[in-house]
Each structure stands twice: as C-alpha cells, then as structure tokens.
Amino acid sequence: MPRFMGFVKMAEGIGTPPKALFDAMDVYIGERAASGVFLDGGGLYGTEDAVNFVVSGGEVTQHDGPYAEAKEVIGGWSLLKYDTVEEAVADQRRFAELHAEHWPEVTVISTLRQISDGPEVPED
Template sequence: MEENLDTAPPPSLFEAMDAYIGERAAKGIFLDGGGLFGTEDAVNFVVREGEVTRVDGPYAEAKEIVGGWSLLEYPTVEEAVADQEEFAALHAKHWPEVTVVATLRQISEGPEDAGA
C-alpha cells in the first residue's frame, strides 16, 4: 500500500472519529487526546553518549510520524486491544490509501513498573 501523507484525512474519517471518541467519552474511557501538526516545525533533541543535539524539522526521510495521541482507560487489557483494533479499522474503512500504525501502550504508574 502506498503512503500518501501529503493529503488530509477525508471528512468521513473525522466524522467517524468524532463518533468513536464521543462514545468512549460518554463511557468515561476517553480521558484526553488530540491531533498533531506535521514535522515542518518539529524539533527533536537527541541524547547520545551524554551529549544533547538539536535537530530541526522538517524530516523528509521520516517514515513514521505520530499524527495524534489519545489517553484511554479500560477495565482490562483485552478490552483495550479490541477497541484499538476498532480504531484501526476506522482508518482502513475511511482512508484506505494511507498506511497507519496505531500503537497501544500502557502507562507506567511509577518506578515500580520500570522494565515491566
């Protein structure tokens, strides 16, 4: 599948996402989230061997760009996985010409979670 990140997502995806987020917000699952601008004004700080280097965007070679984020809370990991698959399916249905990687990660509650 060819990636085409130069085009905006179709309006139908925004409508489907609004419904998806609204349902989860009503259930108390969706806590926060938002979209991100492109990399044209992005600034990365790279720490390597004790030195900090600043790298300004845009990043023409970037193959993976975070386009948005959300914070959700589920009773079980299984429910989170199932819902994340539904989220990915929205993109497959409404924007099939783009490659999207939807990543699900848990939040660490503190040092006791390190390495978990």
C-alpha cells in the first residue's frame, strides 16, 4: 500500500486558523485515522526557532531562524497510506477544499508526495 507525505505551505505569521477549520479537520482526520489512512501528522511552529544545516562545498554550516527571506513555510504535515495514488490525490483535494471553505482569506498550498520504498542505490 503506497504511503504519502502531505505538506501544508502558507505565509509565515498569518495567525491561527478559525475554529471552524479546526472542527472540520478533527472530523476529517478522525475518519481517516479510524480507517487506517492517517498514520500521523501535526502542525508546526513558525521559523523563529528553526535550525537549518546547509551542506555546501563539503562544509556544514548552521543557520538559526527566524528567516526573513522565507515567504512560505511548511505549517503542517501528515503521513498517510492509501490503496492507490488516485485515492490519495482525491483525498488531498478534499483536505485543500476544507481550507478553502473554512479559511478562504489565506493562500494555502497543499502538497502530496509519495514516499519512496528505496533508496535507489546507484550501481558501481
């Protein structure tokens, strides 16, 4: 059964979502958890305490948040399991529609990516 990662990207510092969205998401996630689709997930704090490690030229540097150049940040994530890719895409659309319905004044990007069972190791 394919597994997927869902991400929600939005502008930093846009405030707390309305209670109606929280209520709708409780129902949505509860149904998917009961059916075994929703495995785990949650919201993320802002970048004020984030830490990035950048690898470049064989060196590692640490960059602490907040990041003034960040226009959009990942605000939440989910780990999901579906029978088919088509089912996953349709359900991610429903997730996005809940945001459009209950928090229409913000721009949210809902991303779905399939998790690799790899890694695909290069041959010598």
